[in-house]
Amino acid sequence: MALWTGFVFVLVVGLDLVVLASSRLRGAIRTVAFQGAVMSALPLLLASEHHQTVHVLALALGALVVKGVVIPGMMLWAMREAAIRRELEPIVGFVPSMVLGAVGVALAFTYSGSLPLPIHARHTLLVPSALSTVWTGLILVMTRRKAVAQVLGFLVVENGIFVFGLLLSDFMPFMVEAGVLLDLLAAIFVMGIVIFHINREFASLDTRRLTSLRD
């Protein structure tokens, strides 16, 4: 069982790097959707014996539906609506963002060992993959031009936090994961509306237009 979970963690981190590298928006959205789906399997894999299976199943299913289907669908709809161009040029260029991502992942993996975890970590790879996913999300937000890409970055950050939340899922009841899902749903929903308005107002989703507010 530990082998499978280890494989899932590595896949999650791999997908992070893919998102960083993807130049087309549509491809990036599909990658993130796939990552969400994969992660939703984790609660099942990590479920230890004394856990109520009903709660874990509900959590996994909820994560799959929200992360895998609802949000990517909405973003693709927003892209069609806005009929925006495909390619996705980051401010600092692809290679530097890739390098930043890699450095983040490396740091996460080396130092997560030294963090004094008060409880037995469900899986050695859990903490580093969570931290690296959060770091990738932040890079996406900070470097991508398109508003939709920034929402994507935010989505990746939420995924990282979801993974970290699993660490506490055994003694912290349902509230933690529900919190993450609620936050995810609400944030993406509102941003969807805003993207729609931005497009109507600026006829483009390029954040370069959004810099008139300045001192």
Add this chain to the structure above:
Amino acid sequence: MRHLVALVAFLAFLLLSPLLLGVVNRVKAVFAGRTGAPLLQPYRDLRRLLGKQAVYSRTTTWVFRAGPVVGLAAVVAAGLLMSFGGAPALLPFPGDFILFAYLLGLGRFFTALAALDTGSSFEGMGAAREVTFASFAEPALFLCLVVLVRATGSMSLSGMLRAELPEIWHTQGPALLLAAVALLVVALAENARIPVDDPNTHLELTMIHEVMVLDHSGPDLAFIQYGASLKLFLFGALVVRLALGFPFSSTWWSLLAFLGGMALFAVVLGTIESTTARLRLIRVPQLLVAASIMGAFALVLILR
């Protein structure tokens, strides 16, 4: 007895001042090879002016008429404080030399205002110069007086100029000498004598004190000239008493000796006026600042 001597000294001060001017003019005449006016000429001038009629400019107000009156009253009141020839003053008290200086300031203030009242640019020029040089002379005067206070240990003029001054010369000689020289320069500046101002010049542009009193006539002019002579006598008393310290037991003898000293002071004044030329106007502040520096140097010497 002490009050009698003081009263006699004060009367001598009131009566003999014009004579001082006569002696100075006579010395200048002798230097110039002339026989010069008689010694009592100033008294005749005063009597002549008191009898004459006064002509007042239409632009002047009561300030112009009050100028000479206040000037004379201030100098007479200052006389009450000064000790002549070692005899105590009529109203001595600690800190009286401050009142003495400010009374002279009061006289100068009203004379300058009277000058401005006439509205002529020449009188304005005189007033401006008078107040400017006075504000340079005041610190020098006070520095010398502080040196005297420190040397004699007393804060009143009578105490400063009392009989034991000669003994103090032995201990504080150099400081007192510097103070005396500085005082002489201040006296020359205050009384508009040659190096600073020429009393009998006729070119208004060069005058300082004379041009302020240009428009006065009749009794006013008499009061001003009498006041000027009194002021010269006061400064003379200060310088003479400080410079010529002669130990005489009885007060009467020292009073006579003091009057002799005053005559000598008049002669010295005449020689200075005849031998030196007038300074350019911008040099006068430098002279007065030099006097203040001398006074400061004397203060440092004495405080060491």
Add this chain to the structure above:
Amino acid sequence: MIATLVVVAILVTGASGLMAVAFHRRPALGQALACAAMCLGALAGVVAAVAALLAPAAPELALPWSAPGGAFALRVDGLAAFFLFPVLIVPALGSLYGVGYFPQARLGAKAIRLQLFFGLITGSMALVVVAANAILFLAAWEVMALAGFFLVLTEHQERDAQRAAFVYLAAAHAGNLALFAMFALLGRMAGSYDFSAMAGLAAAGGAATAVVALALCGFGMKAGILPLHFWLPGAHSSAPSHVSALMSGVMLKIGVYGLLRVAGFFRAPPAAWGTAMLVLGGVSAVLGVAFALAQHDVKRLLAYHSVENIGIIAMGMGLALLGRARGDAALVFLGFAAAVLHTVNHATFKSLLFLGAGAVIHATGTRDLDHLGGLSRAMPRTAALFLVGAAAICGLPPLNGFASEWLVYLASLRTVFDVGAAPHPHIAAVAAPVLALVGGLAAACFVKVFGTIFLGHPRSHHAQHAHEASASMLAPMLVLAVVCAAIGLFPAALLPALARAAAGWSGLPLEGLGRSAAEAGNSAWRVSAVAAALIVVGLAVALLRRRLLRRPQPGAETWGCGFARPTARMQYTGSSVAGMLVGSFRWAFFPHTKVVAPHGVFPHRSMYSTYVPDTALERGIVPALSWLAQLAARARSRFLGAVQFQALLLVSGLVALLLWLAFGGVQ
């Protein structure tokens, strides 16, 4: 009982402005009632002050007040009583003056607002002087500052009034912040915010010097000691005259009161404080009068003279502190008496001069000296009263200016003798010649002011049709002049009361101070005797002159040394009288001179004008603030608007926190 009377006085004067608001439909009645209320409150306050002076123990009063650490505690000791006199009398006379100068009937809302804040500032100043708790002191202090701001803003439509009001408010607030820090430190040293707990603090240690430095900044800013005086000329010249009389005559003294009160807290202040105060006072006095000489605007000139007189008061305070450092009771008494007496004197003659200047401005409509001239014929009574004020401020003998400057001289000369503890600051004796220089310059300045305004020919149409001030304006000026003469002729009367106040302030035994007060007293009687002699001789000479000139004397044109047609413009103007002196002080202020030189055989219009800005403001404060503004502008980089940068800022903040966490190693 006395303290409650003081509270009544504070409330009545504070609320006197409401009368004008209540009766705004009948302005004349409203203004009269407001003025009556102010005078009534002032009277009550003065009676209370006199009673407090005579009372054996200083009356106290405490009311419950819930501000954190604060308490509504009042204490009217000798020092406070002496300051109550100017704080209450000058505003009462000012509001009487305002009836004629700033009539509510003609000026409506502006006059109502002025009276409202006029009353408020008087009440708050009185409260500051009697406050015995730091929080109450600070609260009343800032209410005074704010009321002053709104008073300076009376002519709010003028650009320079707005600028002056803002500079004043910024300076006042900066000063208050220094006071916040000072009282916080004092509160920490004394354990509580009550002044009674703060008495007798140890003067050693860094905290005490920090307190004094902050006090110098805070109170020095309000008092107008030289480097911190930059707000003063603008504020006093753009406020109406009776307001500038109040601000210059009284509000600056509250700064002096603060300095005295804080200096009184410490047991044996080191000699360094006294010397610092002396040096600051000397510099303020000399440069203050030098700046005054160079001014053209009569109210700016009088404002700079306030800086000079505050300098003299600071010299008195410095000498008193030196006395306490050496334990020489006579020096303490002379210095303290000089400072407090000069405060009261300055309040009287400065207000007299400002009211006089107000009358002149009211009559001619201009403040520029070079447009006036020959007004004493049109306004004889104002001219006479202004002359009394001018003579008093120059310290000329028969008037009160001389009495207090004389005490400063005595105190300075006292340091020449080796009395009291070891370190003899002989150098303090230099104060006497410095004060003499200031006296000479002040005389030069007021010859210029009185000469250019009241004497000679009228220089412009403004001066031609001037009219005499109304009775309600002249009455307060007359009262002030009489007070000046009274204190000048009988200075000895105030010395015993000053001795008691000095004992209260310095903590030294009363008999030591009483003895030196007695010595100073009988020489003060001699001063009065000489003054009497001066007046008698003057009258005698005047009578002699009248007898000699019985017949009417002929009039003629002034002798212009033969010049055919002298015009009014050829008279000596303000800048020409002070030209040489301004030249010699060129290193202190940088005059802007505009010269249109005459050229050609028949030169047409040529012009020469000088303007001396306030050096501290123009060379010190303004460049510093503009440099800061450029710095800030550079800090706001242009790409701050982008969302990505804002996200980067957020993440970098977090990373910085984590780094500090890891390496900061908080123990």
Add this chain to the structure above:
Amino acid sequence: MLLLLLAPLAFAALAFAIPSGRIRPRVLLVGAVLHAAGVAALWVLRPGPALGGWLALDAAGLLTLSTVSAVFLASGVYVQGYLATHPERDNRVFVGSLLVLLSAMTGVSLAQNLGLLWVIIEITTLATAPLIYFKHDALSLEATWKYLMVCSLGIALALLGTFFLALASAGPGGPRTLLLSDLVAAGGTLSRPWVRIAFAFLLAGYGTKMGLAPFHTWKPDAYGEAPGVLGALLAAGVTNVAFLALVRVTTVCQAAGEGAFARGGLLGIGLLSILVAAVFMVGQRDFKRLLAYSSVEHMGILALGVGLGGAAAAGAFFHMVNNGLTKGVLFFAAGNIHRAFGSKQVDQVRGAARRLPISGPLFLLGFLAITGSPPFSPFFSEFAILSGAFHVGRPVVASVFLVLLALIFVTMGSTVLHIVQGDPGADEEPRQFHDRVLTAGPPLVLMLVVLALGLWVPDALTALFEAAASAVRG
């Protein structure tokens, strides 16, 4: 207490349901009045915890709640006037979100469980977004977008921080819960390194919501573009609520023995905020953004107060109340001035005191109050913080604080005086926006309250400050 939380939600639903635009503001007003009455009842009854300890009323919570409800009541009245001047705009979303915001803020004041606290703060973010977008123009859209992006990131970090805190409590013998009372009780057992990391993340997260220095970038845009009433609610409500969250976290750190570390962080961030506010206020041409930076400055002062501990902490809570009320006055007045002159640029706005006889002077008095002039209450709270700084023995911090206050006074003063003084000149378009009872009344009442608080602080209030501070104080 639960009723107080749910009532506004019910009113929000009602507001959404009502079709007509005119009745909806009345619903808002009724909701505000009821909420204020509820809070008054809380003052009297002081009920026990509800929902199994997850909702409880403590000193700091009551203070925040009172400020929020006072300013909301004033906003309720103000909105009646405000919406009347904008009949054309659909206010369904506006009124609804306002009521949701009110219930969220009430929730945060009462929440004892840090997880629940985080969720409700997330709701406040979402409720505020549509309010900022009320003007439906390009600039307000950009402001909304930036607000959402920065705040969501902040909230995500706060969530991570909450997880770390849960992790710290999950150690051997730990209380394994996020309930405040349990965490404080079992303080010793929490693992210290995780508590410190959690504090760092939570400071970043809630600092973003509060608008502290490096995380403040959304504030000028949001306050600049939002209507005046929202500015007041944000400055007095949401930021105070975020401050309360930060206080809760500091209490936990204090219990876990990391108080010194927490206070050091707060001190540093507080001073940085005041410095950044001072720098960005110089030459600010838009007076609403100026008020935003003033809010950043005062949040820095609150953080500084708590960071100093001792008497300064009580001063900080007093300042929280004062700042809320005074910001209310400033933002309402600024809203009126903005509408009357039709522009926010300082160059086009002159002589506000002449054109708006009530709002203009109120704007000036508000400025004097916010910069700590004595007759008004902020002076006493700032003086308490300052004397606290000296008592705790940090003279350098105190002097830097004073110098920055002086600088801010000068910069802010020049702009405010520029606006208020002078003559407005002939106003071209007909004067339909002038001072009316509904728009000028609330700021006037708030100003009187601030003045009253300055003159007489009721003992009950002082006791509350002391109680609130004792939890945080070292």
